[in-house]
Amino acid sequence: TTIMAVQFDGGVVLGADSRTSTGSYVANRVSDKIVPIHDFIWTCRSGSAADTQAVADYVKYYVDAHSMELGRLPRVRTVANLMRKICYNNKDNLMAGLIVGGWDPYEGGQVYEIPLGGTIMRQKFALGGSGSSYIYGLVDSYYREGMTREECEIFVKKSISHAMARDGSSGGVIRITTIQSTGVQRQCILGSDVCMAMRWNHDYFYHGLNQRLKDG
Amino acid sequence: MDAPHSMGTTIIGMEYAEGVILGADSRTTTGLYVANRASDKITQLTDNVYVCRSGSAADSQVVSDYVRYFLNQHTIQIGKAASVKTAATLVRELSYQNKSFLETGLIVAGWDTHEGGSVYGVPLGGTMLRLPFATGGSGCSYLYGFLDQAWQPNMSREDAEKLVVKAIALAIARDGASGGVVRTINVNAYGVERNFYAGDQLPLFYDELAPRPTLIHF
Numbered sequence: 001t002t003i004m005a006v007q008f009d010g011g012v013v014l015g016a017d018s019r020t021s022t023g024s025y026v027a028n029r030v031s032d033k034i035v036p037i038h039d040f041i042w043t044c045r046s047g048s049a050a051d052t053q054a055v056a057d058y059v060k061y062y063v064d065a066h067s068m069e070l071g072r073l074p075r076v077r078t079v080a081n082l083m084r085k086i087c088y089n090n091k092d093n094l095m096a097g098l099i100v101g102g103w104d105p106y107e108g109g110q111v112y113e114i115p116l117g118g119t120i121m122r123q124k125f126a127l128g129g130s131g132s133s134y135i136y137g138l139v140d141s142y143y144r145e146g147m148t149r150e151e152c153e154i155f156v157k158k159s160i161s162h163a164m165a166r167d168g169s170s171g172g173v174i175r176i177t178t179i180q181s182t183g184v185q186r187q188c189i190l191g192s193d194v195c196m197a198m199r200w201n202h203d204y205f206y207h208g209l210n211q212r213l214k215d216g
Numbered sequence: 217m218d219a220p221h222s223m224g225t226t227i228i229g230m231e232y233a234e235g236v237i238l239g240a241d242s243r244t245t246t247g248l249y250v251a252n253r254a255s256d257k258i259t260q261l262t263d264n265v266y267v268c269r270s271g272s273a274a275d276s277q278v279v280s281d282y283v284r285y286f287l288n289q290h291t292i293q294i295g296k297a298a299s300v301k302t303a304a305t306l307v308r309e310l311s312y313q314n315k316s317f318l319e320t321g322l323i324v325a326g327w328d329t330h331e332g333g334s335v336y337g338v339p340l341g342g343t344m345l346r347l348p349f350a351t352g353g354s355g356c357s358y359l360y361g362f363l364d365q366a367w368q369p370n371m372s373r374e375d376a377e378k379l380v381v382k383a384i385a386l387a388i389a390r391d392g393a394s395g396g397v398v399r400t401i402n403v404n405a406y407g408v409e410r411n412f413y414a415g416d417q418l419p420l421f422y423d424e425l426a427p428r429p430t431l432i433h434f
Contacts, residue, residue: 135358137359137360141362141421158365162361
């Protein structure tokens with residue numbers, strides 16, 4: 001899996017690949033790893049599919065009740081905190097790496113990362129999943145403060161396509177969810193549109209291939 | 217303190233227009249202790265071929281010593297400089313035939329008259345693969361995405377060197393087992409040149425502080 005979230009002024013962009021594997025078999029090549037917890041707060045899931053589905057369902061239930069009692073939109077911080085409590089208190093029995101991203105009227109766009117042990121960290125951007133190791137260098141060099149929504153989307157697409165190129169457990173399509181005060185938009189970037197992350201490999205090894213095929 | 221010396225490392229070998237650049241960090245650890253913070257992980261095999269070493273310090277030193285010895289004899293026998301492919305093949309033979317005893321990943325790179333600059337990766341297990349750029353060590357995982365995107369064919373010497381230094385700085389930022397200074401070696405038709413980049417000369421990334429003599433505000 002590769003999951004990612006980036007904060008920008010006025011919202012967040014969440015991205016994920018779509019491969020679920022059991023060993024070397026790809027059980028679902030079009031899975032949706034980004035789930036809604038509330039209208040403007042979504043979560044990226046990585047680790048055990050069963051564990052993360054269970055945690056997300058619990059949090060969704062609690063937040064639903066909480067926001068009705070409150071009579072207002074819930075804070076992203078609250079959702080992340082609830083998620084963290086469940087992950088920390090059941091740390092021995094869970095394998096869940098989550099990224100909570102959302103918008104609220106109080107603090108704007110926020111990204112919270114909740115890795116395996118149940119820590120919680122607010123960050124400008126967060127990476128998770130097995131494919132994330134391969135793109136730390138890329139995101140560290142590419143990221144800068146003050147990116148616009150479009151720039152963040154390009155950043156997420158590029159990074160996830162590079163992770164998918166190198167990680168066997170990541171692949172399929174790239175799903176992007178952009179959350180702003182005006183609403184939530186979901187995109188799906190198909191294989192043919194994922195940028196050719198390994199262009200150098202193609203050019204280096206297939207140099208002149210088309211010409212040689214033509215020549216016979 | 218008694219744990220075997222390991223070079224949790226980041227090493228890179230990269231082709232550019234006229235030759236190759238080899239780069240490495242300088243941290244050697246025994247467990248959590250940094251046994252050597254200024255080690256030199258790039259070793260000479262012949263005048264025109266160098267190797268970057270990673271994994272067990274002992275194993276990589278022994279393998280490169282053997283290969284240097286064989287290449288020395290080979291050079292005398294053939295009467296001219298050894299090719300990079302020969303050096304890499306020797307490294308591979310030793311790595312593969314002794315795979316159960318060794319734990320070392322090596323990158324052999326250099327310049328010769330047949331192929332110009334070439335880089336061969338010889339990771340754990342003893343595969344040999346010629347690549348335009350190769351990475352190794354514990355820090356290399358973090359660099360795949362960056363180098364896949366940033367490497368271009370036929371770069372100039374300055375661009376290639378900057379890319380290698382930036383890549384190692386990125387790996388040092390994320391990998392606890394890599395650190396210290398960045399050493400690079402440039403090998404081309406005209407010869408060999410060593411470079412050294414101390415911590416304050418490395419590029420900084422978005423969340424790092426610029427170096428100052430003291431953090432106390434006067």
